[in-house]
Amino acid sequence: MTDAIEKTPHHHGNLRAALIESGVSILIEDGLSKLTLRRCAARAGVSHAAPAHHFNGVAGLRAAISEEGFRIFRNYMLDARNNAGSNAHERLKAICRGYIYFAIDNPALFELAFSIKVIGDLQTKPETDTVAVGYDVLRETCAPFVPENGDPFxxxxxxxxxxxxxxxxxxxxRFGGTTPEHPCGPGFDQVISLLDHLPVLRGT
Amino acid sequence: MTDAIEKTPHHHGNLRAALIESGVSILIEDGLSKLTLRRCAARAGVSHAAPAHHFNGVAGLRAAISEEGFRIFRNYMLDARNNAGSNAHERLKAICRGYIYFAIDNPALFELAFSIKVIGDLQTKPETDTVAVGYDVLRETCAPFVPENGDPFxxxxxxxxxxxxxxxxxxxxRFGGTTPEHPCGPGFDQVISLLDHLPVLRGT
DNA sequence: CATTTTAAATTGACAGTGTCAACTTTACAG
DNA sequence: CTGTAAAGTTGACACTGTCAATTTAAAATG
Incomplete structure (x- = not known):
């Protein structure tokens, strides 16, 4: 194949990454219920027990795929914010749009990512990536609304x-389907308008 | 038909109700992942295939248990609202407390109930019970904040x-654990305070 | 009351699933 | 070149949902 470009360091090359990629594809094509160790293995072209050497059971596989999902998720929010103006409220609504776009574009990945229970405390350790990659985007965008020396949480x-x-x-x-006019659903603007009341306390 | 409620009308009596009750117990004791047709059947003392005559597969069983969960859920909100004053904001925060109490007391039941996709549109048919038993409580409690002839949704x-x-x-x-001081979590009051901005537009 | 009919429940089978133990292969260190 | 340990395979087991065939028992019918 294209082994001339990159040599294969192990038997398969990089099975762990291949299994995660297979899992994301299965998630997109077949949904969360079809995401199994054996299907990922078959899709990656290895035996059914091969994933056990790279993940701690099916929970480990799901966690790894979830991490990948959070990275994509973060990019959705960043992209939306980059396409917004410099106004604090506009930027806040932009990451909300990115949030919904990701959920609608990747429902199974979104469901998986937020179905996993977190061990640590976010308020204690907000910088922990295991809690939620992308929390930094929320923190930055909410900063203009946080009082001086106030609790950003x-x-x-x-x-x-x-x-x-x-x-x-x-x-x-539960909120009706999406349309070209309302890609985030018909109730999005109304719900998000609740944030209009937030006062800007720190300059841009 | 209703000639003998207490007598056993069929082989088992009322296996459907017994299976739902078993399912709720399994959900509480062992979690959502252990809620299976065969476990419910075993707990109810019937063969593994008996549930098939009362539910449309495992999805049907989950839907039936979900309905039961929504009824309990509704009672949580009603109880909380009954213990609140007549102030519109107090009543609104009360059903929110009931919402969280139910989720914390019955996490697996909550997860199951809201993991089921709804077919219909809530905005089109808000009165449909299949969407969410208990929506009537939300509607009543939000009514004081809805403008005259405005859209309650x-x-x-x-x-x-x-x-x-x-x-x-x-x-x-993701929001830290609960304590006796903060039975709804440490961030509850702060989050819910966002609703303080809602103006009361219709008298009690 | 006896017989037929039909719903309720059982049994057995099959394809998946996760997980474990034992085995084979192969890359790499020495 | 050889030994070792990691990577991957194979086979097994206990589960799961689902289906077909069967038995059981209640109800309907004559």
Whole structure:
């Protein structure tokens, strides 16, 4: 094949990465219920027990795929924010749009990522990536609304709760479908307008 | 038909109800991943294939247990609201507390109930019980904040998104644990304070 | 009351699934 | 060149959902 470009360091080359990639594809094509160790193995062209040498059971595989999902998720928010103006409220709504776009584009990946229980405490260690890669984007974008010497977690948790609740309720079909006019669903602007009340306390 | 409620009308009596009850117990004791047709059957003392005559596969069993969960869920909100004053904001925060109490007391049941995709549209048919038993409680409690001849769905979706997002993020361990001082988690009051901005537009 | 009919439940089978132990292959260190 | 340990395979086991065939028992019918 193209082994001339990169040599194969092991038997397969890099099976761990290949299994994660297979898992993401299965997630997109067949949904969360079809994401199994054996299917990932078959798709990657290895035996059914090969993944055991790279992940700690099916939970480990799901966690690894979830991490990959969070990275994609973070890019969605960054892209949306980059396409917004410099206004603090516009930037905040932009990452919310990115949040919903990711959930709608990758529902199974979103469901997987947020179905995994977190061990640590986010308020204690907000910088921990295992909790949620992409939290830094939320923190940055919420900063203009945090009082001087105030606790940033207050605004962050308000925004996160609102947008995450909308995303999950939208994804489970409780807020109506999406249309070209309303790619985030018909209720998105109305729900997100609750954040208009947040006062800008720190200059751009 | 109803000639003998207490007598056993069929072989088992009322296997369907017994299976649902078994399922709720399994959910509470062992978690969502252990909720299987065969376990419910074994717990109810019947053969592994008996549930097939009462539910449409495992999805049917989960849907039936979910319905039961929504009824309990609704009672949580009603109880909380009954223990609140007549102030519109107090009543709104009360059902939010009931929402979180249910999620924390019955995490697996909460997860199951909101993991099921809804077919219909809630905005089109808000009165449909299959979408969410208990939506009537939300509608009633949000009514004071809805403008005359306004769309009630706006405020309802704002409140629902905020509280549901907080519930799921709390349940997945992203907002820290609960303490006797903060039975809904340390961030609950802060998040819910976002609803203080809602103006009361219709008298009690 | 006896017989037929039909719903309820059982049994057995099959294809998947996760997980473990034992085995084979192969890359790399010495 | 050889030994070793990692990487991957094979086979097995206990689960799972689902289906077909069967038995059981309640209800309907004559």
């Amino acid at each position: 207050i605004v962050e948790s308000q925004v996160w709760s609102l947008i995450h609740g909308y995303a999950t309720l939208q994804l489970t079909g | 706006i405020v309802e979706s704002q409140v629902w998104s905020l509280i549901h997002g907080y519930a799921t993020l709390q349940l997945t361990g």
